[in-house]
Amino acid sequence: MQNRLADARVKFRHLQCFLAVAQFGSVQQAAESLSITQPAVSKTIAELESVLGVRLFERGRHGAVPTREGQLFMPHASACVSALRHGVELLARDEGAMAATLDVGVLPTVATDVLSGALRRFAQQWPRVSVRLMTAANAELLDRLKSGAISFAIGRLADPERMVGLSFELLYNEPLAVVVRAGHPLARGAVLPAELARFPLVLPPFGTLIRQAADSLLAAWGTPTLAAFVEMLSVSMGRALALENDAVWFVPAGAVEYDLRQGTLVRLPLPSGGGEEPVGLVLRTDTQPSPVGRALIDAVKGAARERAARMAGEQDAPRTRRRRSATAVAAEGQTSRRARKR
CATH class of the missing domain: 1.10.10.10 (Winged helix-like DNA-binding domain superfamily/Winged helix DNA-binding domain)
Structure with missing residues (x-):
């Protein structure tokens, strides 16, 4: 040559x-x-x-x-x-220097507060770097990462053949949730499998990992074969269908955390835990992240740790309230017994 x-x-x-x-x-x-x-x-x-x-x-x-x-x-x-x-x-870190762009792939259903917290931290360190988020299904994110179109991805662990040349670092395990609007007819009590057919169903696309979890959940529920449903990954459209069309939405819990906390959406009781899918950082093994990419990766990890701590606190809160309530009942009983003795 x-x-x-x-x-x-x-x-x-x-x-x-x-x-x-x-x-x-x-x-x-x-x-x-x-x-x-x-x-x-x-x-x-x-x-x-x-x-x-x-x-x-x-x-x-x-x-x-x-x-x-x-x-x-x-x-x-x-x-x-x-x-x-x-x-x-x-x-791009120096004031007055040229700006830079960091391309990152993200699942549409990734927990929103992980990203919002991470981007807030990152902007404080690198104020002149624009972050361009590309949302797509997991398989497409992995292909774009391999091609170098994105610096890293926040996605799910895929089959071994798709992970060749890539590494995966767990951020959190995300359960599947089945949600409806507050006041939905199905939110009033135990849900029978046949009742689901009365309402529009919104499922993840066929072939995705979360669709596999949804199908397993429907099978465990004993749901009859579905005649019609809507397939999509869009969180905004799924939310609209749940709120406006009385749809039953099968969605990763992280995508609807805010609505669940606000009470806009409520979970339906599941016949099992619903399964969990790992969400993490996916990087190429043949290259190292740039300083800017590493800064955003560290910010994402920090936000994921904060999310895990907050969720653990939310899970502990009901138990703490129950213990306090039981203690209060016991104290009232002792007071009542003393009063009767007098």
Whole structure:
């Protein structure tokens, strides 16, 4: 291969496209992840191959597979992209310097107060960094992380084959909740499985981990085969359907914490614990987070710890009230007995 790097013909966009195609194994998927057209990706890869004087991919029925030269070039391209991003981010901390953007993937149903608390902390440390949150299903988040389109993801632990090249660090375990609006007919007592069919059901999309939990819950409930339901991940739309259409909404509990505390939505009693799904930080194993990315990761961890402490306190509060009530009843009984003796 001829040494043509000195003429500065290798551009950042060349490296971005190369890494995206290498990660996805598909020009089309790479184009979608970069929000550009497929011909633009093909043209950019062709330009890079011309500059380097080698073929980087073999294209066929199985997609785009990196050649030996492509495999050799990949870690260096990744290091260059990461180093450039790190440098831009570091400059963004100084007042008057150029601003930077941090791209992060987040599940739509991730606990809102974890994110809000984390972003508040982060903004205090890095006031000139914009955080661009991309919400999508877990599988899409993992694909975008592998392509380098996002710095890290707050998602769920996936099957081993999807986690190749990725690491997972647990933040919290999130139970599935079945919620309805306050005053809903089903909120008045025990719910019979057949009663669910009288109301619209809102379920997570088929193939997602939380849908598997919902299906297991429905089976444990003894629910008849569902004839119709709505599938989606949107928290805002699910909330609207629950409040306006009397829908029964199957949703991760963290997504409705605020409404449950305010009493706008209430839980239906579950036939079992409903199962829990791990939510955590997902990172690539071949790169290290930038200083900006590390700061946001630390902020997310801190917010998750605060959430866990608060929820533990909320669970302990009813037990404390019951103990105090029992103590008060016992004290009243002793007072009554003393009075009778007198």
